[in-house]
Amino acid sequence: MRAITYSTFGAASDVLALVDLPTPAPGPGEVLVELAISGVNPSDVKARGGTRPGVTKPPFDQIIPHSDGAGTIVAVGDQTDSDRVGQRVWIWNGQWQRPQGTAATHIVVPSEQAVPLPDGVTFETGAILGIPGLTAAEAVFGQGDVKGKTVLVQGGAGTVGLLAVQLAKWGGAHVIATARGAGVDAARAAGADAVIDYGDAELAQAILQQNNSQPVDHIVEVELGINIDTDAAVIAPNGTISVYGSAKDMQPSMPFGPLLFKAVTIDILLIYLLPPKARQKAIARLHAALADGALTCPVARVYGLADTAEAHVAVEQGGRAGAILVDVRR
CATH class of the missing domain: 3.90.180.10 (Medium-chain alcohol dehydrogenases, catalytic domain)
Known part of the structure; x- marks a missing residue:
């Protein structure tokens, strides 16, 4: 798979690199998602920049950033419903307390972190439902x-x-x-x-x-x-x-x-850290609002995977009229 990674803190253009890595395999209770869109949030750029108080080095030797994304399940592990293969999903907490996030062509996550994407909802919208939508x-x-x-x-x-x-x-x-x-x-x-x-x-x-x-x-x-x-x-x-x-x-x-x-x-x-019951209620609210045509997720710009550093800069600069996304397919 192709992925953006970093191993040290610093400016996006200095530390983010596009690399080829082995595609991970899902374990028990997990799914492998072939991603289409990755969402870039302020928390992602702060984590990469090393600006969180008391954090002096990255918590893992190699990190694929970003917690939000959307794509299609292409494989499942044991103890996971095989009918989920082919399901369109959106991701929450992709890179939370783990090294591999959504700035890649593939990600493995626990099955519950891949939420079925309602019919008619685009991958771009799906990649905004995690941190911005749930918040x-x-x-x-x-x-x-x-x-x-x-x-x-x-x-x-x-x-x-x-x-x-x-x-x-x-x-x-x-x-x-x-x-x-x-x-x-x-x-x-x-x-x-x-x-x-x-x-x-x-x-x-x-x-x-x-x-x-x-x-x-x-x-x-x-x-x-x-x-x-x-x-x-x-x-x-x-x-x-x-x-x-x-x-x-x-x-x-x-x-x-x-x-x-x-x-x-x-x-x-x-x-x-939203508790499971509260998260399920928030997910249900988002899906209901989408079904009612009451929720539009604005997008400021979509970058290619190789241009992820530019996407980070766009988030850092602020003043955006919508989300910054990365299309990992290009």
Whole structure:
């Protein structure tokens, strides 16, 4: 098989290499997937760059990056239903705590990590359902249904944010999003009832104005550290804040008093560690939204396997209008 690998931390162009490796064979309870598309996420480029706190060297001698992908099952191991051969699937946690991810023509994963791809859903969409899709679904619905509630999506023009806007709207919520520039139109097109420039000097007041001067029930939060004061000001008593990122301030200072006297629940998400029952619920939500035609997974650009380093740079630069994908077939 062909694969992108790295053995040391560093810039993508310096450490990523296209190599030929033996195609792995599935063991008991595993499936071999011939991949079509690999998804590139911020966590993938951070892991390759060695920017995670306390991590000084790669955990394996040779790593094939990326956790998300989609393709077709071509072989199964013992204790796995042989009828799965030929099934179109999407992958979650491909390279989580293991050396071989989806930046390759093939991957072996436990059978449950290869989810049947619904009819009519493209491989490109399938490669976005792992980290972005599951994060959005859990961030919106992890604390319960949102029908009749107001949901604020901070960063509503990012890949996760756009999915969260669509899912919250599909779930029956009044959706307010924050974005900037072209992202304002993107979030509005995704279904947000109101979109506010997150650079507004009176952001909290602007959010409340878009909710009839009432606090919001639930917040999907991409940058806890820089947004927590605004969140504390606009959240309703007994409201929830589902947090999936705080890259710009990894040691946020919490306004504990305002949060305490509203009895706010802060739910910090790491989608890799989502418990099985919660993951199955999130998968079911994504598939249902897709079946209803309520979920579109935006793609900014698709690269070839040999150009994976360029795909990593595109993710690092940010400002994307959708996901960055790698077509491993070319």
